[in-house]
Amino acid sequence: MKHFSKEELGKMPSRYRAHLINSCTGYKSANLLGSKSGSGISNLAIFNSVIHIGSTPPMLGFILRPLTVKRNTYANFKESGFFTVNQVNEAIIKDAHHSAASYDEDISEFSKTNLTESYLDNFQAPYVKESAIKLGCSYVNEYEIKENGCLLIIGAIEHVYIPDEILHDDGWLQLDKVNTVTINGLDAYALPQLLARFAYAKPDEPSKLIL
Numbered sequence: 001m002k003h004f005s006k007e008e009l010g011k012m013p014s015r016y017r018a019h020l021i022n023s024c025t026g027y028k029s030a031n032l033l034g035s036k037s038g039s040g041i042s043n044l045a046i047f048n049s050v051i052h053i054g055s056t057p058p059m060l061g062f063i064l065r066p067l068t069v070k071r072n073t074y075a076n077f078k079e080s081g082f083f084t085v086n087q088v089n090e091a092i093i094k095d096a097h098h099s100a101a102s103y104d105e106d107i108s109e110f111s112k113t114n115l116t117e118s119y120l121d122n123f124q125a126p127y128v129k130e131s132a133i134k135l136g137c138s139y140v141n142e143y144e145i146k147e148n149g150c151l152l153i154i155g156a157i158e159h160v161y162i163p164d165e166i167l168h169d170d171g172w173l174q175l176d177k178v179n180t181v182t183i184n185g186l187d188a189y190a191l192p193q194l195l196a197r198f199a200y201a202k203p204d205e206p207s208k209l210i211l
Contacts (some may be wrong), residue, residue, distance in 0.1 A: 022048075023185035027192070030088035030183045032096055032115075033062070035065040035076035036128040037105065041067045042117055042126045043072045044099045044109035048183040050085060058157035060085065060137065066149035072105050074151075077139045082124045083155065086131035090179040122160060132178035172197070 009017060022028075028048040035043045049063035064074055077083040088096045095113035103109060110117045116129035123136045136159030145154045166177045176194045184190050197211035 019185055027182035027184060027190060030093075030181050030189065031062075032086040032088060032099060032128050032131065033073055034084040034086060034117075034128060035073050035082070036080060036125055037072070037076050038079050039106075041106055042108045042110055043076050043105075044113075044126070044128070045073050045113065046088070046096050046099045050184070051063050055155060058160075059140065059154060060135070060157060061152055061154050063145075064151040064153055067151070070105070070151075074103075074153075077125075077153075081125055081139050083137050083139065084123070084125045084127045085137060085155075086128035087133040087175075087178075088189075089130075089132055090181055090191055092128075092130050093181055097187065097189070120161065120191065121159065127161075132163055132166075133173070133175075133180070135159065136161075142163040 004012075004020075007122040008020075008160060012020070029050050031040045031047050031050045033045050033047050033050075037043065047062050051061050053059040053061045064071060067074065070161050073083070092115060095115050099109045099115075101109075101112070103112065108117070109115075110126070118127045118129040120127055120134070120136070125136065127136070135157050137155035137157055140154040140156050142154065144150075145152060162173060166174045168174065174194065176192060179191060181189045181191055193209075196209055199210050201207060
């Protein structure tokens, strides 16, 4: 087994350390965040840090790197107050990954990929047509992580669009039916396989399969 101490991690080349640390915490969600500038330029960027914050009220969060350089996604939702979260599926991983490229703020990532800009129910921020699961969100708050200068962004979920066939009677979504992918580290994509679904865990009772 390979072992790295804190001191050894600190001495690693930055890119090697980034790959290692981003991979060792496990698979991450893959989502495209859509936003629009005040001048009408749409922006699309892939994120592997979108997390559940709460369901009452429905909220999510994601991590932004320090604002030492301009972040178009941040500038857009701070100005407009809105953004979208679009899950990445197997069919669009190549274009989704390309959205990480650093284009000038006057260039839309939609124009550099085969992804289609879409608008639903008069929501200001663009959705990705090819994404099976789409969330329309409003900016709520941000918290600086003092240890590294990153920001935790909090968004309120205002709209949810999902295919009928993945929605179960209890509200659970079966993501494998739409080939939702995960991210392994920074640049690798995997297709999860559903193994089992269990009932709510109770003390001194064996776990019960429900799917």
